[in-house]
Structure formats: C-alpha cells, structure tokens
Amino acid sequence: MALYDDPLWPRAGRWPAPTGHADVVLVGVPTWRTSITPGSAHLTPAAVREALQRYSLETDLVVADAGDLVDPDASPAQAAEAIAALDASLVIAVGGDNAATVPVALGRRADTLVTVDAHHDLRDGVSNGSPVRQLLEAGIPGERMAQLGIEPLANSDAYRVRAAEAGIAVVTRDELTRVPLADAMSRALHRVGGSRVHVDLDVDACDRSVAPACPASLPGGFSALELRHAARAAGAHPSVVSIDLTEVDASLDAPDGRTVRLVALCVLEAIRGFETR
Template identity: 55%
Template sequence: MADGSASLSHDDLWPRAGDWTPAGRINGDLDLTLIGIPTARTSLSPTRADATPAAVREALRRYSPFAHDRDADLDVLTLADAGDIIDPDRDEDAARQRVADVATRSRLTVALGGDNAATVPAALGAWGGDIATAGLITLDAHYDLRDGRSNGSPVRRLIETGLDGHRVVQIGIQDFANSRAYAERARELGITVITRDDLLRLPLDDVLAEALAVAGGAGGPIHVDLDVDVCDRAVAPACPASTPGGIAAHELRRVARVVAQHPQVSSIDITEIDALADVADERTVRLAALCVLEAAAGLAAR
C-alpha cells in the first residue's frame, strides 16, 4: 500500500479521525478502545493480514469524526488506541489476556485483524468469565466450523470452549462457499443461519434485531465478528475469500453502527483483509476504517 498520510491536506475546521490517544496514557474508563490482533500464520489462504491493523489506522485519517446524526457525535466519546498485540498466533492466551485487560476499561472494544483467527482471543478476552451467557454474531460468507486451528475454525473453537451454539447467529452465509458437512454441523450445533439469499428478501434492520435478540438471550455480552469477505468482491478485493454477489459496503457499515448501539455488544472485530493485496484505491482497507467509525457512532447513540 502506498503511504498517503504525508499528502493529506490540513484544515483547522476539518479535523481528522484516528488521532486517538494511546490507552495507557488515559486514566479511568474508556468508551471505545481500538486494538490490533494481527493474526495470519494459520490462514487457509496465503495472506499478509498481519499488515492490516496499521493500514486501517492510516486510512482512518482520511475521514472526519463528524456524523450528521447528532446522536452519533463522536466528540462525546473517549477514544483510545491500545496498539497491536505482538505475535498473537504464537501465544493466543497472552492475546486473550491483553484483550481482557483492554475490555475491562472499555464499553466497546474494536479489534482489528488479522485473519479470522483473531476472533477467538478477541471474543474470549472481551467475554472474560461470561462465556456461559455470551453470544456471537458473525457477518461472514463462511461457517468457520472447520476442524483444526485456522482462520476457518473460530466459531467451532469458541463453541468447544463453552459458547452455546444456540446463541450464535451467522449472517451472510453464501452458496458455493461452504460444504454440506459444515452446514449440517451448524444445524446440529443449533446455530441460527441467515444466508445471503435471505438478506435479499429481508430488511437488514429486522435481521439484526433478530440476531441481537438470539445472541443476547441469556443477558450476557455479545461479540460481533465482521469478516469483510461477506462483502461483494468488487467491494472487498483484498479479502482472499470474498466472492461476487456478497453484501454491499453500505450494508456492512450499517451493521457496524446498528450492533454497536446495542448495550450487550461489548466487542467487535474486523477481519480477513490482506492490506497488501488491496487495489490502488485501498477500497477494502478504507471500508474497514469506516466500520470502525460506524461502530463509534453506534456507541455514541446508545
């Protein structure tokens, strides 16, 4: 990716997003904390997803913190950046603990992957000891129920750790991107599946309301995994497994804002982008940056 930060214009009346104080320099509680989980070692597709957190931070500076909805005013929030976890693939337990340390101070933790393996430490760290009542919502083209340990297995691994499959909702699952065996595994585990075809006929806000009710049914914390390969490949060319016919950029942005408004949503991750594989206009990374801002706007509207 080209470093365009040096060429950005300056305007005292047009502040830039992303200039957030390091979390360690802020005393007391935080509203939203950004943390990088640059997983990539176990990916099923060759990826440099470990380069993505830095790229998203750079892309944030291309945008303003201003939203036209007064309820979504980011100026009312205390925003912080906890930096990147070092080698989270090698020591997942340490990564989980680092997220837990951040989450205890934050109303909302936003984790920047990394591939989808980042979802495991992100969710477990944010849930703390509440996994028995926790819920999970994924925006993903894939079930992520594979055997073994990879970016294709986080949902299975979380369920095996104690997450109740009946409080898992998977939105955007696509035809020709999964297998019959994993579809059957999802049914056996009690997962609520809302396919891409379902999204073509159902209002998105209604889908999200159902998902939040299911995932939050036990009253515990909800983690939301925004796997950007749920998007159309024209929108997300830097996602190795994105396909033509996925959801639109505005739909993913809407999801980020709506879920962040919900009081039980304690954490969100944004995963599966290989920043070094993006096209020249950096559309995938910029979409991820906008999802961070949408999440912040949703939190401001709680």
C-alpha cells in the same frame, strides 16, 4: 502523499493510548500465521489506521487506541489476556484474519456470538476457518450464536450439518436480499440474547467488487454500505462488548484502497452506533 491539514476538519483516528476507562478502545489483532490462504493480513491494522485519517469523527466519547497486539498467533491465550486488560465499554478489534475472533471474544468474556460471514468457520484444527468451532468448544452455546450472510456454495454440507446440530441460527445471503442486513443484525442480537455479545464482521461477506483485499470474498456479497450499517447496528446494541473486522489482507487491496477504507469506515460507524446507547 501528505494529507491536507484543516483545523476545522479534525481527522479521525488520532486517538491517544488508553489511560483509565474509555468508552471505546481500538486494538489491532494482526493474526495471519494460520490462515488457510497464506498472505499478509498482519499488515492490515496499520493500513486501517492510516485510512482512518481520511475521515472525520467528532464525538464526546472517550476513544482510545491500544496499538497492536504482538504476534497474537504465537499465543492466543496471551492475546486474550491482553484483550481482557483493556478497560473499555466497547472494544473494536481490527484483524488480521478470522483467527482474531477467538482471543477477542474470549478476552471480552463473550457469552454470545453473532457473525456476518459467508462461511461457517467450523473447520477442525486451528486456523482462520475454525473460530466458531473453537468458541463452541470454549463454552459459547450454539443456541447463542447467529450467522448472517452464509453462502451455501462457499460451504460444504458437512459444515452445514455441524452448524445445525450445534443449534446455530443461520441466515443465508439469499435470504438477506429481502431483509436489510442492519435489520437482520438487530433481530439476531435480540433473538440470541446474552449479556456479553461479540460481533464478528468478516469483510469477505462483502461483494468482491468492494472487498478485493479479502481472498475469499464472492461475487454477490454485501455492499459496502450494508456492512457499514451492520457495524453501526452492532455498536448501538447495549449488550455488544466487542466487534472485530477481519479477513482483510491490505497487500491485496485495489490501488484505491477500497477494502481498507471500508474497514476504517466500519470502525467509525460502530463508534457512531455506540453514541446512541
């Protein structure tokens, strides 16, 4: 169905390809081949771009869209090089599954990691369940990592111990029923320090009712508004150089597209946050 065209209501998402430096660059990182739960997460960036046009964003920032990386699962190193070539103060990457976190963080030369996720992502091997472990091995110290929203019942004791031994600051979902997620994000960014921070917003940290397109979303997760506020807080922090939104399989979304639309809104919230820097 064609969207109504109103010249007084400019649609978001109609951003040009990068030409020189941009304040914010959007890029699709359609990882999916190594997912623990097979699916079609590679369809999500295109779906998010379509959803962006349902919203309006008027800004004086230079915002560009670099399109999608080609098969980033085939060579994460080449994907990281493509990310590194983006000339932007903030890169917003849309996955794809959580494997996208690794090339984005490495490409942006991140020295710090903050995640909003129900899972530790410290598994062995290479999959969407291992990006935090891979980034530890790549040189980001555990003391410069924070994980917000961890659900103990969705993780094993072995990975809980692994996180503790690495020195990762962990805040559980239950603890965040008493502290707003946006406040926890701001505190984590202050606590872990670092001059180049990557923020991983794993959408399956949200409640299953608002994120049905996330295979691992749980009942009792964050609300859509909480994730949006976290995206804005991340975008506002001067040390955040990249944000990813991952673990959404557009082919599994509800008929109303609620998960994909949430991702689109988080992109816009991050841009709004950047405006306040």
